[in-house]
Amino acid sequence: MPDTLPARIGDALRAADAGLDASLERLFNLLRIPSISTQPAHAGDCRAAAQWLAGELTGLGLDASLRETAGHPIVVAHAPGGGPDDHRPHVLFYGHYDVQPVDPLSLWHSPPFEPKFEGEGDARRVVARGASDDKGQVLTFVEALRALRETGLELPVRVSLLIEGEEESGGANLPGFLADNAEELACDVALICDTDMLPGRVPAICAMLRGLVGEEVVLRAADRDLHSGMFGNAAANPIAILARILADLRDADGRVTLTGFYDGVPVIPEALRAQWATLGLDDDAAMLSPYGLSQAAGERGFSAMEQVWVRPSCEINGISGGYTGDGFKTVLPAEAMAKVSFRLVGTQDPDAIRSAFRKHVTDRLPPDVTATFHPHGGSRAVSLPLDGPWLRAALAALGEEWGHKAAVVASGGSIPVATLLLDTLGVETLLIGFARADDRIHSPNEKYDVDSFHHGIRSWIRVLAALGTVKADA
Amino acid sequence: MPDTLPARIGDALRAADAGLDASLERLFNLLRIPSISTQPAHAGDCRAAAQWLAGELTGLGLDASLRETAGHPIVVAHAPGGGPDDHRPHVLFYGHYDVQPVDPLSLWHSPPFEPKFEGEGDARRVVARGASDDKGQVLTFVEALRALRETGLELPVRVSLLIEGEEESGGANLPGFLADNAEELACDVALICDTDMLPGRVPAICAMLRGLVGEEVVLRAADRDLHSGMFGNAAANPIAILARILADLRDADGRVTLTGFYDGVPVIPEALRAQWATLGLDDDAAMLSPYGLSQAAGERGFSAMEQVWVRPSCEINGISGGYTGDGFKTVLPAEAMAKVSFRLVGTQDPDAIRSAFRKHVTDRLPPDVTATFHPHGGSRAVSLPLDGPWLRAALAALGEEWGHKAAVVASGGSIPVATLLLDTLGVETLLIGFARADDRIHSPNEKYDVDSFHHGIRSWIRVLAALGTVKADA
Incomplete structure (x- = not known):
């Protein structure tokens, strides 16, 4: 068996499985820090969360540091590598360590910064503020790096991370920071873990933002x-x-x-329409009935989802x-x-x-x-080339992990950081997330499924391995 | 010379002329009472103004009294007459003794309840709150009754008056009072003196309200x-x-x-359009330019005034x-x-x-x-038959007094009391007023031209004489 990641990916996945309890323990540690960015009283907590992350990343062998801004610090970390002989694709992972306020506190069933498990089996979940948005999602990536490290091999891609602390409070300092550090943060493709899967454990990559x-x-x-x-x-x-x-x-x-x-x-590719139909995403009533509506109101000839995603x-x-x-x-x-x-x-x-x-x-x-x-x-709208190598590789990796062909989806809203990465660094972003529609982000009793966390970690192992096979100049 | 009013109208007009200074003195007395109906602190003043009017009317031989309401009292007065042998037309005069608040006080050139003359000759005017709206206008009618009384003849019409004290503060109690006293207040035609003349001393009767x-x-x-x-x-x-x-x-x-x-x-009568054109009322820019506009915006084919008055x-x-x-x-x-x-x-x-x-x-x-x-x-809209006897008689009388053919005009807004009189008493209203567009009603330095007051008194003498010749059942 050659000593390369594609051949030894099973080792990394097994390491992730074996380390799951320890990974969850680390997630609990991060969740206990009340890093509410919009409340000045929690400024120290925000810094503590940043320091915790930098510490973990340093422990994984990355060059991690806190970078000061006019607001909360930004964590930047680089895995070893680079230089003229390093031909691996370079990925930049973006996430945020800050969380939303917790009021109304009276609606929480347990204290928001005392994470706990609820449920059993497939329904087992971590309940805490930030469990899903975005601490749980960020740690899927960090723990994937840990599992990959345990194989003793070089990472399949060059990895940098940028984890900010003002995503929930306006993000005023990120644009300037990106512009000032564009050279350091230059990469081939960006990864964001802050989005949902589709119902039924269908993995999804958001490839288009209006x-x-x-x-x-x-x-x-x-x-x-x-x-x-x-x-x-x-x-x-x-x-x-x-x-x-x-x-x-x-x-x-x-x-x-x-x-x-x-x-x-653009004309919507028939393959995409077909995939969405297969997934039932062309059911207007299903999409609209939770809001007291039954019919797509906009442009005739398009489903409600198409009207929102790609029209x-x-x-x-x-x-x-x-x-x-x-x-x-x-x-x-x-x-x-x-x-x-x-x-x-x-x-x-x-x-x-x-x-x-x-x-x-x-x-x-x-x-x-x-x-x-x-x-x-x-x-402008942000979109990935639907037949591009990054997207193809990541879709295939996700499909293997979840046992279901991964879907290409879109967002009708904008995700400012994706636009920012495109405008400032000139780089495309793969939005890959493992949150579920019922995670109650921004609301009381926020949760993250252990299934999301566990297979999220495994997903990143597969995705990084797959991206490592892409020619960066392709 | 027969001893009837039409023959001896000159005597009444001369009495009005001779008594003008005394009439103005009485107007000053009424203006000194700060009867601001909307301010509870002035409730006593409102009652005092009502009592003053009842006293004057009693002095003129009318059966006058204060009628209590849940708010300020209403003055009702009846001149002698009535009964099966009295075939004179019966007119009901409506006015109000209450006034608007005076703030901002700092913009008044003299205290609002210390009436004074300003200007000389044609420009001579009485300045005080209520000088025009509506105390000055009400007293033109009262002083006309006084001048007619001095001829020693019976009035040419049966006269009743209803002078309320809540016109400037919502008028909540008038509808109930009218309904409760509909029999007592039954009449052939109502008169209201609370409107303007046209520019250039052109007398006008408002015959249509939208x-x-x-x-x-x-x-x-x-x-x-x-x-x-x-x-x-x-x-x-x-x-x-x-x-x-x-x-x-x-x-x-x-x-x-x-x-x-x-x-x-209804189709606008050609005679009316022609009269308005003669008076320059078809000049859209003249009507609209004070408000920064130049063109009639509504229904094509009609002047701005027509659009507001009769469309x-x-x-x-x-x-x-x-x-x-x-x-x-x-x-x-x-x-x-x-x-x-x-x-x-x-x-x-x-x-x-x-x-x-x-x-x-x-x-x-x-x-x-x-x-x-x-x-x-x-x-509903309220309108007088344009070829009806009341309107014809009053127009002719006004034309004689002012030396200019009287105009039939309209109001784009509603005048609630006119609607009320129609709905409750089933009676049409002639809106005849002598105010000028520059009287600054509701504003600081309200004024009433002595010309308006003097010829207003004379106008009512002529109008009452003319209405006396109308067959009430015509």
């Missing part, structure tokens, strides 16, 4: 509020004009009407104008406001869409009415 | 707010649906699209939904709300229009979206 364009528009007509009896009909009503403009944003088939809006929107959207997120309190006031208001967002896919251009929206509005303004625009962010 | 239907609609989709990234496109957006429904309320020509909406909307309207008075604070929140809200009002003319039916609006909404609801409606009042 982009976002936010716009606020204020329409103004008369120079003051008027009495709607004395002026109604004669004076322009900015609410009515805004309603028309917003109504015109979609046609009868639910398609967005902005000029050029669909430029760069662009236009939503009105807020609107106000005139009198909105109790009772009635016969006011004809001077202005009306709407907040509108567009979700982008493929190569849709945020700037072009912002311009098209503004033109849509100004083209529809009647005399005496003006529009003022305020931009609220803009980002 | 009605009102108020509706609030709340649309609900999902059973909670959703993340617009995670659900945008797939989940129904109640703001977008509301925008479509509201946009559909008018067509491209500005006409309201509700089924049957224009049933009962029905649909206005959105308020709208809200989703996130409307600073910044941006990618929420897909569970509900959205709008407050909508319709202004009615002619015989448009409030109930039918409310039903048509609700049908308009429910017809446009997509699956999963529900609408809840809350009614906010409904009243």
Whole structure:
């Protein structure tokens, strides 16, 4: 048997199995640190969690350190290697050690920072704040490194880690840190472990994240509020004009009407549609019924999941104008406001869409009415090449571990760090997570299944081995 | 010369002229009473103003009394007469003795309840809170009764007065009082002196008031707010649906699209349009430019004034939904709300229009979206027959006094008491006032021109004489 990882992967998996109890004990240790990043009283706890991680990584032979920011420190660690003769692919693992606040405390069945097991067999789970989001998920990767180390072989890939402490509190310091340390953090592909599997233990890689364009528009007509009896009909009503403009944003088939809006929107590969159908993800009612809805409301011809995952959207997120309190006031208001967002896919251009929206509005303004625009962010969609080598390798590895073909999924929302890694480091991200939909992240009684943790560790062993076979310049 | 009023009207007018200084002195006495109805501390002052008026009317030979309500007292007075042999038309004069608060006091050039003259000649005016609204206007009628009394002749009409003290504070007690005393207050026509003349000393009678239907609609989709990234496109957006429904309320020509909406909307008589054109009332820019507008926004083919005075309207008075604070929140809200009002003319039916609006909404609801409606009042338009004898007689009388053909005008808003008199007593109202657009009612430095007061008194002498010639059952 050659002394290489692909040949000896069983040793690493067995080490993970044998070490599971010790791995869980280490997870409990990390969970006992109340690293609530948004609460200043817990700043010391945040630092303690960072130090704990740096200590563990140092113990695994990595060069790990705390890097100071204006907020909580960032843990950066590099496994040995690099240099001109090191041709292994270089992966950067991202996670976060901070957690959400715990209130309302009264709804917890046990203290949030005293981790405990609940349930038996397949249902056995760790209950604590951060068990899933993101301490449990982060440690799947760390414990995979430990099991790989026990084989005595060199890691199949070069590994760096970046574990921040402000993901739950705005993340204001990460962009600057990435920009300042782009050279040190340069890599071939990024890995994030902060997402879910699909129901039924189906492993999944999130390969597409929609982009976002936010716009606020204020329409103004008369120079003051008027009495709607004395002026109604004669004076322009900015609410009515805004309603028309917003109504015109979609046609009868639910398609967005902005000029050029669909430029760069890719056709959904048939293989992907087929996979989603096989997984039952084309069942609109199943997706929507938990929220009191039954039908996909948007673009005709696409399932609800497709509408959210791989089709662009236009939503009105807020609107106000005139009198909105109790009772009635016969006011004809001077202005009306709407907040509108567009979700982008493929190569849709945020700037072009912002311009098209503004033109849509100004083209529809009647005399005496003006529009003022305020931009609220803009980002392109992030997506992995669906037939790229990183994705293919990781999918195959996950499929072997879980006994089910791994799914390529998407997220309708944005994951800012993925966008940031693309924009700052120019690197694609594989979003691979083992959380479950019922993990109650951000809520009382957060949990992480022992099954997620155990097979999460094993998954990373397989994924790293698989990524090690990819030519980095492929 | 026969001893009848038409023949001896000159005597009454001369008496009014000769008594002007004494009339102004009485006006000053009433203005000194700070009868601010909305401020509990002034309840005694309101009663004092009522008592002052009852005293004056008693002095003029009327049977005057204070009638208690749950709020401020109402003055009711009847001139002698009545009975089976009294064939004179019976008029009921309505006015109010209460005034608006005076703040901001710092903007007054002189104390608001210390009336004083300002200006000379044609510009001479009385400055005080209530000088115009409505004490000055009420006293034009009282002083006309005094001048008529000095002729020694019987009044040309039977006269009753109803002068309330809660017009500026909600008027909650008037409807019940009118209903309870409908028999006592029965009359042939009502007179209200609480409106303006047109610019250039053009007398005017307001003969048309628009009605009102108020509706609030709340649309609900999902059973909670959703993340617009995670659900945008797939989940129904109640703001977008509301925008479509509201946009559909008018067509491209500005006409309201509700089924049957224009049933009962009268054609504007050509004579009226011609009169308004002669008076320059068809100048849209002149009407709108004080408010930063230049063009009539509503129904194509009508001037701004026509749109407000004699055409029905649909206005959105308020709208809200989703996130409307600073910044941006990618929420897909569970509900959205709008407050909508319709202004009615002619015989448009409030109930039918409310039903048509609700049908308009429910017809446009997509699956999963529900609408809840809350009614906010409904009243028919009030209008005088434009060729009726009361209006003809009063117009002629005003034209003689002011040396300018009197105009028939309208109000786009409702005047609740006119609606109340129609609904409770079944009687039409002539709205005849002598206020000017620059009287600053409800504002600091309110004034009433001595010209308005003097010729107002003379106007009522002529109007009462003219109404006396109308057959009450005509």
